[in-house]
Amino acid sequence: ELKEEEMVKRIQAIKKEMGDRLYLPAHHYQKDEVVQFADDTGDSLQLAQLAALNKEAEAIVFCGVHFMAETADILTEDNQIVILPDMRAGCSMADMATIYQTERAWDQLIALFGDTILPLTYVNSTAAIKAFVGKYGGATVTSSNATAMVEWAFTNKERILFLPDQHLGRNTAYELGVPLEAMAIWDPITDTLEYDGKYEDVKVILWKGHCSVHEKFTLQNIADVRDKYSEMNVIVHPECSFEVVEASDYSGSTKMIIETIEQAKSGSKWAIGTEMNLVNRIIQQHPDKTIVSLNPNMCPCLTMNRIDLPHLLWALEEVYEGRQTNRIKVDSEISQYATRALERMLQRV
Ligand code: 13P
Numbered sequence: 250e251l252k253e254e255e256m257v258k259r260i261q262a263i264k265k266e267m268g269d270r271l272y273l274p275a276h277h278y279q280k281d282e283v284v285q286f287a288d289d290t291g292d293s294l295q296l297a298q299l300a301a302l303n304k305e306a307e308a309i310v311f312c313g314v315h316f317m318a319e320t321a322d323i324l325t326e327d328n329q330i331v332i333l334p335d336m337r338a339g340c341s342m343a344d345m346a347t348i349y350q351t352e353r354a355w356d357q358l359i360a361l362f363g364d365t366i367l368p369l370t371y372v373n374s375t376a377a378i379k380a381f382v383g384k385y386g387g388a389t390v391t392s393s394n395a396t397a398m399v400e401w402a403f404t405n406k407e408r409i410l411f412l413p414d415q416h417l418g419r420n421t422a423y424e425l426g427v428p429l430e431a432m433a434i435w436d437p438i439t440d441t442l443e444y445d446g447k448y449e450d451v452k453v454i455l456w457k458g459h460c461s462v463h464e465k466f467t468l469q470n471i472a473d474v475r476d477k478y479s480e481m482n483v484i485v486h487p488e489c490s491f492e493v494v495e496a497s498d499y500s501g502s503t504k505m506i507i508e509t510i511e512q513a514k515s516g517s518k519w520a521i522g523t524e525m526n527l528v529n530r531i532i533q534q535h536p537d538k539t540i541v542s543l544n545p546n547m548c549p550c551l552t553m554n555r556i557d558l559p560h561l562l563w564a565l566e567e568v569y570e571g572r573q574t575n576r577i578k579v580d581s582e583i584s585q586y587a588t589r590a591l592e593r594m595l596q597r598v
């Protein structure tokens with residue numbers, strides 16, 4: 250059992266020795282003990298863009314979750330290997346849509362609506378689903394560009410299928426003027442479309458998935474912070490439910506939340522509805538502002554948190570010794586179609 254200090258030293262030594270041959274990106278939701286070693290931190294869009302630009306690194310040790318490592322593999326060259334320090338770092342939302350469920354849904358939706366639907370998938374999805382979307386002319390989206398991408402989708406087709414996060418899909422479409430009555434829900438467990446009205450009125454089909462971290466923020470949490478503090482600003486991620494986003498003062502991607510707090514006046518008060526590690530980091534970086542988590546129980550993303558100091562050190566030692574342990578390698582045909590979906594997004598943002 251190594252002491253923390255010893256692990257830190259060994260990671261620093263490997264990073265120094267490998268130089269530009271190693272690239273270590275980290276998502277904003279990663280633990281501080283990991284973020285301290287990151288070459289870059291970012292939200293999922295920034296990390297995808299940075300991976301696409303990096304041509305030097307032989308090994309990319311990705312501190313984030315599985316779908317992000319897959320995206321990095323798709324966007325980098327064949328000779329660049331992507332490593333995920335802990336294979337258990339998945340995403341419960343991405344797991345809510347399998348390619349089999351998606352193909353089944355598509356067949357039924359095409360039977361109902363004909364060739365009028367463009368599929369869009371949040372990057373929080375498997376490479377196979379990105380490939381499916383790419384094949385049918387659609388694109389990926391992230392929380393930073395969902396509005397622009399949904400707008401683009403409607404210039405192509407009359408309807409969209411939005412996978413796998415119903416909340417991001419609903420919040421984004423509503424902001425663009427699509428009424429709730431024009432949104433249907435696809436339930437992948439029962440293979441049915443939940444919709445009360447006439448099918449011809451449907452504009453958006455929302456996949457019934459959600460983020461188990463962001464769903465924990467509630468209207469009660471908002472009422473509580475507004476009760477406790479006067480002039481409290483509430484800012485939430487658009488993976489939160491529609492009611493929570495509507496009752497908040499601001500909503501936006503991880504990057505937008507960080508920038509809003511950075512630009513906020515000294516002395517202002519903020520309740521943030523997003524992942525715990527990021528909220529704690531923002532609190533530490535802004536001692537001049539009153540900042541709390543919107544949910545007092547904080548809300549960690551358990552899978553993001555799988556990546557810790559011991560896993561990072563172990564993954565780096567494996568890479569350093571020339572092994573490809575925990576390599577994330579997307580099948581080449583899937584990768585080719587998924588690239589189309591990702592490029593349609595990256596060209597527009
Ligand atoms: P962004 O990084 O796009 O804000 O997404 C948040 C998230 O939940 C990542 O898994």
Ligand code: SF4
Pocket residue numbers: 278314339340341342343373460461462463524550551552553
């Ligand atoms: Fe998935 Fe939510 Fe965790 Fe992001 S915060 S990785 S969407 S479970």
